[in-house]
Amino acid sequence: xxxxxxxxxxxxxxxxxxxxxxxxxxxxxxxxxxxxxxxxxxxxxxxxxxxxxxxxxxxxxxxxxxxxxxxxxxxxxxxxxxxxxxxxxxxxxxxxxxxxxxxxxxxxxxxxxxxxxxxxxxxxxxxxxxxxxxxxxxxxxxxxxxxxxxxxxxxxxxxxxxxxxxxxxxxxxxxxxxxxxxxxxxxxxxxxxxxxxxxxxxxxxxxxxxxxxxxxxxxxxxxxxxxxxxxxxxxxxxxxxxxxxxxxxxxxxxxxxxxxxxxxxxxxxxxxxxxxxxxxxxxxxxxxxxxxxxxxxxxxxxxxxxxxxxxxxxxxxxxxxxxxxxxxxxxxxxxxxxxxxxxxxxxxxxxxxxxxxxxxxxxxxxxxxxxxxxxxxxxxxxxxxxxxxxxxxxxxxxxxxxxxxxxxxxxxxxxxxxxxxxxxxxxxxxxxxxxxxxxxxxxxxxxxxxxxxxxxxxxxxxxxxxxxxxxxxxxxxxxxxxxxxxxxxxxxxxxxxxxxxxxxxxxxxxxxxxxxxxxxxxxxxxxxxxxxxxxxxxxxxxxxxxxxxxxxxxxxxxxxxxxxxxxxxxxxxxxxxxxxxxxxxxxxxxxxxxxxxxxxxxxxxxxxxxxxxxxxxxxxxxxxxxxxxxxxxxxxxxxxxxxxxxxxxxxxxxxxxxxxxxxxxxxxxxxxxxxxxxxxxxxxxxxxxxxxxxxxxxxxxxxxxxxxxxxxxxxxxxxxxxxxxxxxxxxxxxxxxxxxxxxxxxxxxxxxxxxxxxxxxxxxxxxxxxxxxxxxxxxxxxxxxxxxxxxxxxxxxxxxxxxxxxxxxxxxx
Numbered sequence: 179x180x181x182x183x184x185x186x187x188x189x190x191x192x193x194x195x196x197x198x199x200x201x202x203x204x205x206x207x208x209x210x211x212x213x214x215x216x217x218x219x220x221x222x223x224x225x226x227x228x229x230x231x232x233x234x235x236x237x238x239x240x241x242x243x244x245x246x247x248x249x250x251x252x253x254x255x256x257x258x259x260x261x262x263x264x265x266x267x268x269x270x271x272x273x274x275x276x277x278x279x280x281x282x283x284x285x286x287x288x289x290x291x292x293x294x295x296x297x298x299x300x301x302x303x304x305x306x307x308x309x310x311x312x313x314x315x316x317x318x319x320x321x322x323x324x325x326x327x328x329x330x331x332x333x334x335x336x337x338x339x340x341x342x343x344x345x346x347x348x349x350x351x352x353x354x355x356x357x358x359x360x361x362x363x364x365x366x367x368x369x370x371x372x373x374x375x376x377x378x379x380x381x382x383x384x385x386x387x388x389x390x391x392x393x394x395x396x397x398x399x400x401x402x403x404x405x406x407x408x409x410x411x412x413x414x415x416x417x418x419x420x421x422x423x424x425x426x427x428x429x430x431x432x433x434x435x436x437x438x439x440x441x442x443x444x445x446x447x448x449x450x451x452x453x454x455x456x457x458x459x460x461x462x463x464x465x466x467x468x469x470x471x472x473x474x475x476x477x478x479x480x481x482x483x484x485x486x487x488x489x490x491x492x493x494x495x496x497x498x499x500x501x502x503x504x505x506x507x508x509x510x511x512x513x514x515x516x517x518x519x520x521x522x523x524x525x526x527x528x529x530x531x532x533x534x535x536x537x538x539x540x541x542x543x544x545x546x547x548x549x550x551x552x553x554x555x556x557x558x559x560x561x562x563x564x565x566x567x568x569x570x571x572x573x574x575x576x577x578x579x580x581x582x583x584x585x586x587x588x589x590x591x592x593x594x595x596x597x598x599x600x601x602x603x604x605x606x607x608x609x610x611x612x613x614x615x616x617x618x619x620x621x622x623x624x625x626x627x628x629x630x631x632x633x634x635x636x637x638x639x640x641x642x643x644x645x646x647x648x649x650x651x652x653x654x655x656x657x658x659x660x661x662x663x664x665x666x667x668x669x670x671x672x673x674x675x676x677x678x679x680x681x682x683x684x685x686x687x688x689x690x691x692x693x694x695x696x697x698x699x700x701x702x703x704x705x706x707x708x709x710x711x712x713x714x715x716x717x718x719x720x721x722x723x724x725x726x727x728x729x730x731x732x733x734x735x736x737x738x739x740x741x742x743x744x745x746x747x748x749x750x751x752x753x754x755x756x757x758x759x760x761x762x763x764x765x766x767x768x769x770x771x772x773x774x775x776x777x778x779x780x781x782x783x784x785x786x787x788x789x790x791x792x793x794x795x796x797x798x799x800x801x802x803x804x805x806x807x808x809x810x811x812x813x814x815x816x817x818x819x820x821x822x823x824x825x826x827x828x829x830x831x832x833x834x835x836x837x838x839x840x841x842x843x844x845x846x847x848x849x850x851x852x853x854x855x856x857x858x859x860x861x862x863x864x865x866x867x868x869x870x871x872x873x874x875x876x877x878x879x880x881x882x883x884x885x886x887x888x889x890x891x892x893x894x895x896x897x898x899x900x901x902x903x904x905x906x907x908x909x910x911x912x913x914x915x916x917x918x919x920x921x922x923x924x925x926x927x928x929x930x931x932x933x934x935x936x937x938x939x940x941x942x943x944x945x946x947x948x949x950x951x952x953x954x955x956x957x958x959x960x961x962x963x964x965x966x967x968x969x970x971x972x973x974x975x976x977x978x979x980x981x982x983x984x985x986x987x988x989x990x991x
Contacts, residue, residue, distance in 0.1 A: 188401075189235050192408050193228055196415050200224055203423055207430070220422045227418065231411045235404055242403035247357050249296060250391045251372040255355070257290060257300060258376045258387045261314070266302065266385060267378045271311050271337035280314065280336065287316030298369070299390040302376065303340065305351055310340040313385060350375045350386035361393035368393040524658055528684050529569035531596070531608075532557055536811040538573045539594060542580050543808060546787055550589040550758075553580075553787070555809040556715045557596040559722055562606060566682030571655050576610070578648040579675045583614035590615025590672070593711055594809075604683055607661070612675045619667040628653045628663065652677070697820055699724040702748070706736040706767065707756040707785070716754060719812045733762025737770060740780075750780045752819060755802075757786035765792070765800050772801035781822050785810060814950075817937065846870040847892040847966060852882040852908065853928070854900040862895065862928065865958055879908030886912065891923060893966050895958075896945065898929040905929070906943050913944040924965035928958075 200220050264283055273280050287300040300316040315334045346356040350373040358371045369390040378384040481494050535555060543553050576594070583592040592614045599609040619627065628649050649663075656663045661678035703725050705716040713729045720727040728743075728750070730736040736753070743749045753771070757764035764784055771779050784805045786792060797805060803822050806815065849866060853859045854877050866873045874891070876882040878900040886894070894912075898905040909925050916922055926947040927940035937948040947961040 186232075188404055188408060189232060192412065196224055196228065199415075199419060203419060207423065207426060220419060223418050223422070224415065227411065227415055231408075231414075234411070235407045238403050238407040239400060242400050243359065246391075246396060246399055247359065247372075250370070250389060251355075251357055251374075253290070253294065254372045254374045254387060254389050257287075257389070258374050260286065261302065261387065262376055262378070266314070266376060269313055269336070271304075271306060271313070273336055275336060283314045284316060287314065291316050296391060296395065297389055298367075298392050300387070301334075301390075302385050302387050303347065304385040310342075310344075310347065312336065312338040312340060344373075346371070346373050347386055347388065349373070350388075351383055353383050359396075361396065370396045524568040524571060526566055526568060526682070528564060528566055530688075531561065531563050531565050532811050532813060534569050534573055535576065535594070535596065536809070536814065538576050539580065539809050540807060542577065542584060543787060546584060551584070551587060551787075552591040552709050552712065553584070553594075553809050554591055554709070554711050554715065555594040555596075555811070556711075556718075557812075558598055559718070559812075561596065561598050561608070562683055562687050564684035564687050565606065566684055567659070567679070571659075572679065575652045575655055575677060575679075576612075578652045579610075579612040579677070582648065583612050583616065583673070583675070587614040587616030587672070591709060591711065599678055605680060606683055607678055607680045609676065609678050613672065614674075615672040618669040618671050619665065619673055620669050624665055624667060627665070696724075697824065698816070701725045701752060701819075701823065702743075702750045703727045703752045703754060703819075704730060704736060704739055704743075704750045704780070705754045706730045706733065706759075706764075707754075708732055708759045709756075712756065712785075716815075719815060723816055733759055733764070733767035733770075736767055737762075737774075740771065740775070744775070744778075749778075752823060753780050753782045754815075755782055755784050757784050757792065765796065765802075768800035768802050783818060783822060846872070847962065848872045848874070848890070849962075850874050850876060850882060850885055850891040850894045852876045852879060852894060852900065852905065853897045854878055855897075858897070862958075866895075869959060879903030879905060879911075882908050883911060886923070893924040893926060893962060895926050895928045895949075898927060898940070905945075906939075909944045924962075926958075926961045926965055 203220070261283060264286065265279055266283065269277070269280055269283065290300055291297050302313040303310045304313050305311070312334050313336060315336075342362075344358070344362075346358045349356050353375045355374040356372070358369075358373070361368050361370055363369075370393050371391070372389045374387050375383040376385040376387050482491065486494065535557060539553060539555050546553060580592060580594060592612065595611040595613070597609045597611070598606060600607040653663050656677045656679060659679035659681075661680060663675070663677040665673055665675050667673035701724075703720050705713060705720065705727050706729075707713050707716065708731055710731070713731065717727050717729055728739060730739050736755070740750065740753075755764045755767060759767075762770075764786070768782050768784070771782070779801060782800075782802045782804075784792070784797070784802045785808055786805055787808050792805065804818055806818055846869075849871050851859065851862055851866070851873050853862060853875070859875060859877075863873045863875065874885060874889075876885050879896075880903045882894060882896070883903075885891075896905040896909060905927065912923070912925065924946045925944065926949060927937075927945045928949050929936070929940070940948050946965045949957045949961050
């Protein structure tokens with residue numbers, strides 16, 4: 179790095195001069211009262227000129243190097259051929275200094291030096307007893323006066339050993355011509371040199387020919403070329419700065435009159451807003467609005483479930499969106515009122531950190547849409563997963579910070595990093611960072627954004643929406659969690675929001691989901707993602723679990739890695755493939771892998787953004803086994819990998835979904851849903867009824883057992899955590915009764931426990947399948963299709979439908 183900076187000293191100096199010039203112009207115009215936002219264009223144009231100028235200057239540098247190299251080395255092979263033809267192989271270190279052939283070769287070399295003034299010396303070496311022995315030396319015209327009469331210009335005697343070690347010269351002995359463009363110094367001076375092999379009649383290298391060029395001339399020529407290109411850039415920068423300065427002066431003069439007229443009006447409005455904003459805002463919003471708003475949302479959902487014409491449906495969707503937006507505003511106001519009144523208390527309960535963060539980010543990920551934006555999460559592996567605290571308020575802070583980052587970031591990435599700041603007996607302090615590549619925050623607004631009803635810029639209220647309460651509420655919540663919140667930001671470069679929060683440590687900590695798993699030990703995985711942060715997180719997770727990851731930054735690089743691995747017989751068993759990449763996207767890469775490797779292709783798990791769903795048939799056509807939604811939590815990723823690699827020998831008919839490709843879609847069923855959460859009940863029932871199933875509800879495990887005693891069901895969807903009797907206990911009792919009757923009803927776990935080992939725990943207590951929350955229709959259909967065997971009557975009814983089920987994905991050979 180130091181050598182690189184030294185080589186760029188001239189351009190760095192030019193850059194510094196340009197920056198000083200812009201700062202000086204801004205200072206002078208500011209002192210003269212002529213500053214205007216147009217002048218900021220200079221800070222946009224200048225980096226562009228300097229950025230592309232760096233490539234221009236370096237290109238000129240490289241062009242001059244190539245020209246000089248060609249000049250120096252162009253005749254070297256010809257020199258070697260002529261010396262060979264003269265009988266160079268006959269000259270040995272024992273040849274007499276007055277040997278006619280030897281002297282003729284010296285004169286020939288001297289004539290070449292005179293014809294090419296840029297060349298200082300021509301000589302030949304031969305390797306004798308491991309030493310480089312000088313054979314023929316042309317003499318050197320050090321003072322460039324056209325003769326070789328000065329004492330120091332005489333030739334070096336034949337047989338003189340050259341004590342220097344030179345890799346390029348050694349390469350010439352092996353038949354490799356080379357050019358030493360890094361100046362080196364010997365007892366005769368400082369040079370850059372070319373070395374070419376000399377061949378004998380049998381085709382063997384019998385000597386090496388060298389051509390020296392004075393390093394000072396080499397450096398000076400390159401310097402002249404660089405300075406010429408920098409001079410051109412200087413003219414360009416001067417022209418741009420002059421134009422921007424003139425435009426700034428003209429615009430500032432026109433704006434000055436408007437500013438003076440607006441000054442009094444702005445002062446009056448600012449005073450009124452400061453006094454009335456808070457009281458007026460709260461006075462116009464009351465708690466009573468919340469009840470009719472909930473009624474509006476409920477009736478709107480009911481209407482949307484009925485038959486509506488397209489125009490009516492559009493209107494109802496707009497009503498629902500507007501109502502939900504207003505409800506968010508009302509919730510913020512109520513939270514803020516509770517905080518100000520000192521009535522907000524934290525609810526301490528045991529929760530799983532990684533699942534809480536993962537569920538929150540998955541929900542937010544759907545707001546990305548088709549933007550070129552990555553939502554990335556990394557939780558340090560050493561952080562305990564089972565904590566005690568108010569998970570609802572913790573998620574509320576995340577929603578505010580990540581939601582703002584997504585709102586103000588058009589492209590790039592939003593990264594959530596959870597680190598351990600402090601750990602003591604029974605307590606842990608987390609440090610959460612939410613980084614984005616968005617619009618950034620001006621210096622003077624950084625503290626104000628944490629105040630009530632304030633945004634970084636009033637214009638953002640119209641552009642991005644919001645009440646300005648989210649960060650104020652988050653500040654108070656962080657304070658209640660014995661932490662602090664702050665921001666680092668550069669305008670136009672993005673922001674980093676930080677907060678710390680203190681949580682208790684649960685007595686029983688689950689095993690680390692990313693620790694080495696025996697079934698994944700030494701599995702070779704190719705991880706393909708164009709975002710470096712994603713690649714590093716994938717590498718960490720895969721390495722900790724015992725796998726051997728190889729990283730690729732593009733689709734083309736991934737295909738090359740697969741070809742290389744196939745060539746050396748050390749192929750990959752699995753590919754983790756990003757869906758959205760420049761050039762070759764994930765689907766195209768998968769398609770080419772399938773075409774090239776056919777049945778020998780590795781398993782493929784596609785990592786896709788929530789806002790960019792991919793059609794089921796397209797996934798099957800591309801040979802993709804499973805799809806995970808970003809950001810992917812470590813435990814979910816490893817579970818998916820185990821499921822993918824663990825079913826290689828059991829291909830089935832499949833319904834393509836978001837977590838994988840198997841199982842047949844079931845016919846309409848009568849299902850028992852055991853779920854205590856009202857929202858979860860509504861979601862699950864709506865999903866199942868939309869699939870044509872009949873659903874009976876039980877609010878806990880005891881009610882589920884009673885319902886099974888009253889009537890027949892095709893399957894049970896069982897929540898794990900419920901009051902009175904949880905899902906584990908209810909399943910155990912059901913299986914005990916079936917041991918007597920010989921019956922068996924499929925039981926599918928439907929739970930928020932999605933950490934490593936939870937699936938196995940559910941299966942061990944007698945459940946048949948496992949679906950992790952948040953639940954999607956495809957997950958439920960897949961689980962039902964694998965668990966429920968249609969009755970004989972249904973087999974006949976659904977024969978035609980069964981014929982259309984997609985074929986299973988390829989099996990690995």
